[in-house]
Amino acid sequence: xxxxxxxxxxxxxxxxxxxxxxxxxxxxxxxxxxxxxxxxxxxxxxxxxxxxxxxxxxxxxxxxxxxxxxxxxxxxxxxxxxxxxxxxxxxxxxxxxxxxxxxxxxxxxxxxxxxxxxxxxxxxxxxxxxxxxxxxxxxxxxxxxxxxxxxxxxxxxxxxxxxxxxxxxxxxxxxxxxxxxxxxxxxxxxxxxxxxxxxxxxxxxxxxxxxxxxxxxxxxxxxxxxxxxxxxxxxxxxxxxxxxxxxxxxxxxx
Amino acid sequence: xxxxxxxxxxxxxxxxxxxxxxxxxxxxxxxxxxxxxxxxxxxxxxxxxxxxxxxxxxxxxxxxxxxxxxxxxxxxxxxxxxxxxxxxxxxxxxxxxxxxxxxxxxxxxxxxxxxxxxxxxxxxxxxxxxxxxxxxxxxxxxxxxxxxxxxxxxxxxxxxxxxxxxxxxxxxxxxxxxxxxxxxxxxxxxxxxxxxxxxxxxxxxxxxxxxxxxxxxxxxxxxxxxxxxxxxxxxxxxxxxxxxxxxxxxxxxxxxxxxxxxxxxxxxxxxxxxxxxxxxxxxxxxxxxxxxxxxxxxxxxxxxxxxxxxxxxx
Ligand SMILES: Nc1ncnc2c1ncn2[C@@H]1O[C@H](COP(=O)(O)OP(=O)(O)OP(=O)(O)O)[C@@H](O)[C@H]1O
Ligand SMILES: [Mg+2]
Numbered sequence: 001x002x003x004x005x006x007x008x009x010x011x012x013x014x015x016x017x018x019x020x021x022x023x024x025x026x027x028x029x030x031x032x033x034x035x036x037x038x039x040x041x042x043x044x045x046x047x048x049x050x051x052x053x054x055x056x057x058x059x060x061x062x063x064x065x066x067x068x069x070x071x072x073x074x075x076x077x078x079x080x081x082x083x084x085x086x087x088x089x090x091x092x093x094x095x096x097x098x099x100x101x102x103x104x105x106x107x108x109x110x111x112x113x114x115x116x117x118x119x120x121x122x123x124x125x126x127x128x129x130x131x132x133x134x135x136x137x138x139x140x141x142x143x144x145x146x147x148x149x150x151x152x153x154x155x156x157x158x159x160x161x162x163x164x165x166x167x168x169x170x171x172x173x174x175x176x177x178x179x180x181x182x183x184x185x186x187x188x189x190x191x192x193x194x195x196x197x198x199x200x201x202x203x204x205x206x207x208x209x210x211x212x213x214x215x216x217x218x219x220x221x222x223x224x225x226x227x228x229x230x231x232x233x234x235x236x237x238x239x240x241x242x243x244x245x246x247x248x249x250x251x252x253x254x
Numbered sequence: 255x256x257x258x259x260x261x262x263x264x265x266x267x268x269x270x271x272x273x274x275x276x277x278x279x280x281x282x283x284x285x286x287x288x289x290x291x292x293x294x295x296x297x298x299x300x301x302x303x304x305x306x307x308x309x310x311x312x313x314x315x316x317x318x319x320x321x322x323x324x325x326x327x328x329x330x331x332x333x334x335x336x337x338x339x340x341x342x343x344x345x346x347x348x349x350x351x352x353x354x355x356x357x358x359x360x361x362x363x364x365x366x367x368x369x370x371x372x373x374x375x376x377x378x379x380x381x382x383x384x385x386x387x388x389x390x391x392x393x394x395x396x397x398x399x400x401x402x403x404x405x406x407x408x409x410x411x412x413x414x415x416x417x418x419x420x421x422x423x424x425x426x427x428x429x430x431x432x433x434x435x436x437x438x439x440x441x442x443x444x445x446x447x448x449x450x451x452x453x454x455x456x457x458x459x460x461x462x463x464x465x466x467x468x469x470x471x472x473x474x475x476x477x478x479x480x481x482x483x484x485x486x487x488x489x490x491x492x493x494x495x496x497x498x499x500x501x502x503x504x505x506x507x508x509x510x511x512x513x514x515x516x517x518x519x520x521x522x523x524x525x526x527x528x529x530x531x532x533x534x535x536x537x538x539x540x541x542x543x544x545x546x547x548x549x550x551x552x553x554x555x556x557x558x559x560x561x562x563x564x565x566x567x568x
Contacts, residue, residue, distance in 0.1 A: 008359040016347050083343040090307050091360040092332040
């Protein structure tokens, strides 16, 4: 019954997604790539736009995962505030499957957006690792990061009763995610205080992992953080995100 | 004992330890009957239903639904009940078809069983033509019918309807009444509904519980409750000062109660057939003229008024 509940709710959210939200959330990351990426590229490299786009892509993938997670959180908040959740609460499914269904659909949305950005970066000339294991590893890093952020988004969506409040909370995470991390420039060139923030930011590890596995080139030789550290941090981030969402979810029930 | 669909003992729900939303309710609902919970805003109807459908946990007291303990066995209860909510809980971004399919899947239905159940429901609620349209294009009444259909999809043994006709027009209301009567007769369902509308309780319910301030004030069949008033009501419209007339009429031995409001005098008598002529005579003797008169059999409205001293809006 747990699996059935999760699957049914996931499917419901996928049906709803078709009709609404994807496009709006993916436009912003694409604009980042196109506008910021192309401009920056001409500043930092002479070897063509593609390489910098590749450098930048992991950060934008993380940003778009956040966009997808935000969309998922917003759906959960709407269903909760408009009382649709009562249909699930009186159905013979475990309460945990309600959370599980929302996590599944939110993560799916984050991943779909991340993959769209991945494809756009290809179209813009980024060079990729040709080792399929690296690509799968990159996807795994993106997945763990998306799970963690989906947990946070769902928790916020459980804790605040106003759609505006929810979006404000997410927006507060949006900018530091890009600027207080290694998303746009190598960590070494940051001032020390910002380096500390960047090392405390889980986004840094997602970017470092994806970059090292998927987008490494000679001009941008990847990060200083060992791959296994990336994955340990991302795994912990995913677990903490899920625990946070579970705590908030329980608090939000009648 | 086994014929009882619902049995509760001293069921209570308090919020923050001080708001007594439901303050000790004892219910006994027999299978294949319709029970109406009748009461004004804030009486505790929704809270009572919410506990019985396992949406919220009681603060104290016991309840058995179909023999299952409300708190220990909620999963078995959920499989066998259907619910509609006072504030509709339908996802209007889906089509009617999708709403029913997803609902069925939450209850473990699938394949041809689900498909034929969905078909049957669209026939019953007469929404076949719009089943593939988004719910947001439905009218309020259509949404209510869809929500009712959704609750019926899983063929529940007990159906809980919280204000099933709130905000719908007269035709839809009549339709929903028809469905309820049909469900009881043809499907043998037990139905618990809440309402503000006395005529609704009167037309549908085998038994009525009148609730106010979280307590059951009185209960019984509609006939019993009305009979308990023990009198018919004669209403007279008169001209002039009614205060002295009220006093005179109260003194008559066949008059139970007299109230006056806006030029109307409401007189309770033991039997309107034999008392109407003497009553008119004594009014005229006092020098008053009667411009309008009607005789009412008491309804649940008068019952409610008698027990609470307040009007229930019709
Ligand atoms: N979550 C809550 N927290 C605090 N008080 C509540 C809560 N839910 C209900 N109440 C209070 O409990 C009382 C009963 O509410 P309930 O919704 O059960 O009434 P009702 O009979 O359904 O009224 P209505 O006809 O307006 O639907 C009200 O005074 C209400 O304010
Ligand atoms: Mg109510």
